[in-house]
Amino acid sequence: xxxxxxxxxLIFITAFYVLELLFIFSGTLIENIQETRIQNQIKKxxxxxxxxxxxxxxxxxxNKREIKIxxxxxxxxxFKANSKNVSVTVVEDDLENELRSYLDNFLLKRIIIQPIRxxxxxxxx
Numbered sequence: 001x002x003x004x005x006x007x008x009x010l011i012f013i014t015a016f017y018v019l020e021l022l023f024i025f026s027g028t029l030i031e032n033i034q035e036t037r038i039q040n041q042i043k044k045x046x047x048x049x050x051x052x053x054x055x056x057x058x059x060x061x062x063n064k065r066e067i068k069i070x071x072x073x074x075x076x077x078x079f080k081a082n083s084k085n086v087s088v089t090v091v092e093d094d095l096e097n098e099l100r101s102y103l104d105n106f107l108l109k110r111i112i113i114q115p116i117r118x119x120x121x122x123x124x125x
Contacts, residue, residue, distance in 0.1 A: 051088045058086040
């Protein structure tokens, strides 16, 4: 009987400390995530540029959150449409540009490196 009480109390105390640690670390984790998001948002607004696009070109873009201009990807922050043009505030998406160039280079190397397979020649006896 006392062994059951000791086991139950040990489990209860351990669970209590685990929950307490969980609350402590989850609070600091959430604060760190929020701080990182704020810093990234500040960097995006500092690095933003404004691009003028014709209204016809703007309507041809399917994904209005991300556009590609001169083989570079941009994240769209905001846009204002006039009768002829659209003024788009963008930030260059460095990560996606690097990933695309890496994948392109990787695929090119892979295509070039692949050996040409010749049919097996079996010597005649």
